[in-house]
Amino acid sequence: MLSKKTKYGLKALTYLASIDTKEPVQISEIAKHENISQKFLESILLTLRRNGFLGSKKGKGGGYYLIKKPEEIQMTAVMRVLEGPIAMVPCVSLNFYEKCDDCPDENTCAVNRLMLQVRDGALQVYRNNTLADLIS
Amino acid sequence: MLSKKTKYGLKALTYLASIDTKEPVQISEIAKHENISQKFLESILLTLRRNGFLGSKKGKGGGYYLIKKPEEIQMTAVMRVLEGPIAMVPCVSLNFYEKCDDCPDENTCAVNRLMLQVRDGALQVYRNNTLADLIS
DNA sequence: GATAATCCTATCAAACTAGTAGGGTAATAA
DNA sequence: TTATTACCCTACTAGTTTGATAGGATTATC
The missing domain is CATH 1.10.288 (Cobalamin-dependent Methionine Synthase; domain 2)
Known part of the structure; x- marks a missing residue:
């Protein structure tokens, strides 16, 4: 069985890819759009960042963004x-x-x-x- | 991850198929040959029987045997x-x-x-x- | 320095896994 | 018919994993 962690991670990645902007997207926005517990998603995005898929920006206007192109x-x-x-x-x-x-x-x-x-x-x-x- | 239940069940089935006889094989023999906890294997063989893969015979000289041909x-x-x-x-x-x-x-x-x-x-x-x- | 956002650790209930325990029941052989 | 053999069945359990939640620490912006 696919874990929710993977499922949510994939959904977050595809959401970021579909947004088609390099501006940071807040966790809350992703969580809301994909019906995911925000706190749980937080930890997932963290591991995606630590593994080189996402970049992040703190503070106001911060959030997560894709580092590579979706095709890569x-x-x-x-x-x-x-x-x-x-x-x-x-x-x-x-x-x-x-x-x-x-x-x-x-x-x-x-x-x-x-x-x-x-x-x-x-x-x-x-x-x-x-x-x-x-x-x- | 494949559960041990499935793994052991597959091993038991292949063992019975390789034996190439329709004589019942005792749980203890399968367990020993495949390095499986006998009691655990017991429950697995039970579900395989209930689902139409195995037949069983009680008492002395009893055990489990394949009902269908391996190719089926x-x-x-x-x-x-x-x-x-x-x-x-x-x-x-x-x-x-x-x-x-x-x-x-x-x-x-x-x-x-x-x-x-x-x-x-x-x-x-x-x-x-x-x-x-x-x-x- | 107030606010906004990510970062990080710890904790937890529920479910699942891989067994274990202990006896019940049916078939065989003596 | 009695003993033995071997499957049948239910219940329990230690350990692990999952899917969160809590609560704050840290950092960037305004």
Whole structure:
């Protein structure tokens, strides 16, 4: 299941992309427009900023804004930051690989074989979509 | 993340399929072979039986066995029973559809648009794999 | 220096996960 | 018929995660 954190993060990003201005947008405005708890959104935008997707400005007239162009923001990167690993099991994860402690051999593991395909399917979608694709 | 329930369920099914006999296999044997807590596995096999994947026999010489041929067991069905919806958001789920309460319009929702593709990718994999494919 | 906005930490209730405990029930074999 | 085997079933629980909320600290503008 997709977490609300990811869902809200995606909605915030697409809202900022659709605004089509580089002026900072306040958290309250995004929260209101997307029906999100403002305080919760606050923490999400913070992690998006810390991971290089957003810039921020404090004080009056402040807010958040996109740093890159929507066409340059790949969903793979967004998903990894908000949701974590794209793979459903660590033993097929590219960026978060971990060996299963109960599985003696990955090469003969049915779960591994299946989830590898699922991961590739998801990756293909995420790589094929930028923020720009989601708003068009 | 794939739940251990699903992981163990898949491993149990593939073990039964690889055994290539219609004699009942005891829970203890599966648990031992796949490094799974026996009691936990017990409940998993129970749901697999209730959902028409397994048959069981009580008493001495009893155990679980596959009801259908491995080639006839689609991963879509297995995943839905063990893991639940294949879609990551209810609003793109085929079998568990639900409207998002925060989203005014699915047709213009970026999350919807993205997750629809991810669901299709996953479905394609699950539909393309039977239990037989996982053990070959 | 007042105000507006982000920044940051801590806390929390509810739900979920991965089991564990403990016995009940049916089939088999002696 | 009695003992044993093995599935059947319900309830409970420790630990983790999720989706927030509270309350203020910090910084920029006017």
